[in-house]
Amino acid sequence: MRRLRRPTLLTGDPEALDARIAGDLGLSRCSFEAELEGFGVSSAIYPLGRDRFLEVCAAVREGTSAARRLERAGEGMSMVILQVADLEGQRERLAGHGIRVVAEFDRPQTRGRWASRHLHPADTGPPCSRSTSRTRPRTSPSSRGRGASTSAPGS
């Protein structure tokens, strides 16, 4: 399994972008977190097809990697979340290609337990791409739109 789960935009004006996404794409937020712990960004999630999402992040703290990236490069795609079935197998591939891992998570989410791995953007090419793998079947029928991931940009 290799799925494209969530492209993530980084913006300096999340309210304006929210209005554009609603007006131009007809999408409404299905989840919002004012600050993702450890990343210093807010996160708004929009449903984008079956079990896939568009995420919009905005820096809420100075000095974070997201704030620096926004200042350096402006708005744009800051991360792409990809789902793979076998994170352990991926570890070997990454090592074989010299792709560094900058963070790993394995924690329960609303829709089951997911493991995720952030890859170094200098090795994958910006934006930082991340792979996730659900390690346990869905445990809840509810959806807040964050089933595939834990948090946000590491680039």
Add this chain to the structure above:
Amino acid sequence: MTDLRGIEVVGPAGRWAAATGAPLDGDTLRLDDATATFRGGPVEAVTTVLLEARADRELDLGGVRFVLRRPQP
């Protein structure tokens, strides 16, 4: 807007293929439910999001081009 179809990336495809284990078809990485198409350019970035929609349209959102296309018959 009905579905996510793929992305376009300026940058080398090989690193993404290595990260995902997905097969490369020329410059296109074939995922189960989408494609990532790679090309050369001065600045590495994800430049485009491809969406399936009820009408053809192109727009810029957050510094990224969104291309909406009706499904092929």
